[in-house]
């Protein structure tokens with residue numbers, strides 16, 4: 707249940723905004739305190755009809771109406787969107803600014819908006835679109851505890867939230883949780899291919915793989931055991947699973963994950979230089 711209510715404006719009504727606002731409204735957040743802007747009208751009409759939020763094609767109108775502004779446009783549009791807000795929005799530095807755009811650092815927003823803004827960066831991941839997201843959050847030192855708990859509640863509506871110490875940690879979280887769904891899909895697709903290679907049709911192979919992934923994830927969440935111990939629990943000595951695991955270990959699965967995460971962190975750091 708929502709414990710704090712503030713007027714909150716979303717700039718950009720894309721997939722992520724629709725999911726976050728949907729999550730907030732279904733957790734009991736009053737829709738008349740939510741404002742959304744977008745250039746094209748179709749998404750706004752859909753959100754007004756289904757979620758009963760205020761909508762406008764004018765970013766400044768919703769930003770002026772709100773105490774919290776969530777920037778939810780693509781990173782390449784962010785500089786222009788912010789510049790227009792500085793020209794058209796009063797008391798920007800009194801408002802809490804939140805961004806969900808990948809890659810752009812808080813220091814850049816200080817240049818785009820004002821050196822005096824108070825800001826939270828959130829890094830959601832794609833499963834947020836089905837309410838099972840993992841969002842990393844980082845705040846600058848002007849953000850209050852009340853600001854943090856307000857934004858935590860908003861993003862808890864689309865999954866789990868994890869505060870990190872600084873933006874370097876957010877790059878690491880992005881390399882694990884932001885990119886992670888792709889790693890899991892890659893692994894799932896490879897298991898599916900292995901089943902197909904042994905004669906299964908693709909649909910049946912997919913059903914086996916996805917249900918197994920879901921079951922394993924839910925067991926991991928429900929259990930207090932370390933992941934490695936859970937793995938051991940389903941690996942009887944001399945059994946078939948042990949033979950399968952031997953193959954993963956022979957190709958050093960830890961090394962593969964270590965290289966993948968380091969490569970993604972490096973790319974996150976490089977991308978921060980682009981904007």
Ligand SMILES: NC(=O)c1ccc[n+]([C@@H]2O[C@H](COP(=O)([O-])OP(=O)(O)OC[C@H]3O[C@@H](n4cnc5c(N)ncnc54)[C@H](OP(=O)(O)O)[C@@H]3O)[C@@H](O)[C@H]2O)c1
Nearest residue numbers: 718719720721722746778779780781806807808830831832
């Ligand atoms: N989707 C994810 O899983 C994910 C994960 C992590 C982070 N993010 C970040 O979240 C942000 C939004 O992602 P998304 O997936 O929701 O993207 P999206 O579906 O493409 O939504 C972006 C929205 O911004 C609107 N827009 C374009 N120009 C605008 C402007 N000048 N003012 C206001 N709105 C404008 C677009 O409207 P039109 O379509 O009408 O042009 C579109 O509805 C991005 O920065 C992305 O990096 C997304």
